[in-house]
Amino acid sequence: MSTQTAKADTRAQEPAPGVWPVAWTTVVGAIGVLLGTTVVAVAIEPLAGILDVPLATIQWISTGYLLALAVVIPIVPWAQQRLGGRRLWILGLAVFLVASVLSALAWDAASLIVFRVLQGLGGGILMPLMSTLVMQAAGGRGLARVMAVVGAPAALGPILGPVLGGLVLDRLDWRWLFLVTVPFEAAGIVLALRYLPKDGETRPARLDVPGFVLMASGLAGMLYGLSDASRDGGFLHPDVLVPLLAGAAAVAVFSVRALHRRSGALVDLRLLRHLPLSSSTLLLFLSGVALYGAMLLIPLYFQQLRGMTPLAAALLLIPQGVGTLLSRSPAARLSETAGARWVVAGGFALVAVGTVPFLGATEHTGQVLIGVFLFVRGLGLGALTVTLMALAFEGLARDEVPHASVISRIGQQLGGSFGTALLAVVLQAAMTTASVPAEGFQYAFRWAFGFTLVAVPLSFALPGRRTSRA
Structure with missing residues (x-):
């Protein structure tokens, strides 16, 4: 390889100068979301006792969150096209922040489950959008180095979240499980207003409603079935097998439909x-x-x-x-x-x-x-x-x-x-x-x-x- 070629390779690999403010801004917001996802991992059994409900009931604070996340993720490309990435990011953070505060104020298990579902809707917006905003800002340059920064919260969340959850349960009231994420979301909104590029003119886009119904219900069915697999009978239990197969069938129909659409698919599977x-x-x-x-x-x-x-x-x-x-x-x-x-x-x-x-x-x-x-x-x-x-x-x-x-x-x-x-x-x-x-x-x-x-x-x-x- 010539010296000129080596220099060209180096320049091509260097991240775009404007990507770092976007990257660090999204990281701050994502930390709150990922902690909100993982901090309750060690709290399921204690919360069942605190709220005086069966373990199967309180498990829905995780299952409901997961299903809400799955329902929202496929719609994010369409929502970004309609609202713009900056506005959608701030909206997602605001939803997650409000849901975190409401979760801390929950008065019983049912209200906590509802507020956790609302949290999942905010998280479902933010997680794919984070990668999108940063990769678009990177312009195809230095992607691995940029992702090393952006993906750190996702890697550390499953490790540090349970530690933080254990400390909260050991030292504080259970409501702090949800309040600890609020500073990150609030700071994320402030930073987004300052550092995320302003949205240009948005394009009107028609929502692929049949595709959304198929994809959202399919993912929700599969994830719900998988979340129930630990019960007696495993994957062959009807409560596992039926939603799992129904969800897989819906995703398969969505996939065939999306691959045959020239444009306007909810998720472009031709990629x-x-x-x-x-x-x-x-x-x-x-x-x-x-x-x-x-x-x-x-x-x-x-x-x-x-x-x-x-x-x-x-x-x-x-x-x-x-x-x-x-x-x-x-x-x-x-x-x-x-x-x-x-x-x-x-x-x-x-x-x-x-x-x-x-x-x-x-x-x-x-x-x-x-x-x-x-x-x-x-x-x-x-x-x-x-x-x-x-x-x-x-x-x-x-x-x-x-x-x-x-x-x-x-x-x-x-x-x-x-x-x-x-x-x-x-x-x-x-x-x-x-x-x-x-x-x-x-x-x-x-x-x-x-x-x-x-x-x-x-x-x-x-x-x-x-x-x-x-």
């Missing part, structure tokens, strides 16, 4: 012909399994097998969060030089290595050993997620970015829900046949390990390193 987007979405699905599926097993291992409190279990997950944070920027730079496929394959390999101690873990396995391997696991998760999230937008035009953001977000969301549901079923089945509880956890961790190993060779289906022409 899946673009190899970077389709291959990264598949692997984001598997990364969702690797992250969220194991994030079900690891805290349960600490709490049920080792008898730890939710707060202690959450604190032991911090090494994984630290590893995730530290690997993101180096992985972004490495993906620009070595190519995405090597970074992602290496990331999944590190996740597999970090899972190894759990394959034979008992209640006596050393905590230091587990902490070291969780740190390695975090390094892998950070490397592969930042690379895949950036790759999904490579080579796309500005008006294609909102649709790619929805597609990649749905892939990761479904992966997380599927992984959590499957490993919950596997763990439950293993516990009924295991001679000691440790064997049940070991068996479930082998499934998580297997999913991760499968992703390593699949990573080589990703596009190779792009080169610039002099």
Whole structure:
């Protein structure tokens, strides 16, 4: 490669100068949303006792949030076209802020569930829109390095949220679970008014109502079915199988319909012909399994097998969060030089290595050993997620970015829900046949390990390193 070509490559990889104010502005707003999503993870059982309702009822503060999120995500490209990205971002933050305050003021379980659904509607706007705004500001340059900053809250939320939730339950009133997010949302609105580019002239766009009904109901049905999979009967229970199959059928009809529409589809699935987007979405699905599926097993291992409190279990997950944070920027730079496929394959390999101690873990396995391997696991998760999230937008035009953001977000969301549901079923089945509880956890961790190993060779289906022409 000539010196001129190398310089051209460097210039092409440098992020656009105006992207950083947009990136940091959206990060502040997203932190509140992601904490609001994960901070209640350790609070389900305590809230059931506090509000004097069955566990199955209070579980809807998570299930309702998740379903509202799924319903809103597909409509975000249309809403951005109608309102503009800046206005829509501020609207989403305002909805989430109001819902957070209302959740803290809830007077019973029913009102809390309703306000959490409202939170989910705000979060469903913000999560895909965050990637869209930043990727559009980046203009196709330095995508991995930009995503290393933008994606940090998404990587750390599942780790730090439970820690914060445990601290709140240990030291404060339960209402602070929802109030702790308010400063981030308020600051996010102020920063958005100052730093997000003003919206230009918006375009009138007709909402694809049949497509919205199919996609929203399909995603909601699939996620609802998966969320119920831990009950007796697993995936074959009617309350799981019926909504899961009905949701999958609705998504299939939507997909056929969208692929045959030349324009105006709610989500432009024709973009899946673009190899970077389709291959990264598949692997984001598997990364969702690797992250969220194991994030079900690891805290349960600490709490049920080792008898730890939710707060202690959450604190032991911090090494994984630290590893995730530290690997993101180096992985972004490495993906620009070595190519995405090597970074992602290496990331999944590190996740597999970090899972190894759990394959034979008992209640006596050393905590230091587990902490070291969780740190390695975090390094892998950070490397592969930042690379895949950036790759999904490579080579796309500005008006294609909102649709790619929805597609990649749905892939990761479904992966997380599927992984959590499957490993919950596997763990439950293993516990009924295991001679000691440790064997049940070991068996479930082998499934998580297997999913991760499968992703390593699949990573080589990703596009190779792009080169610039002099």
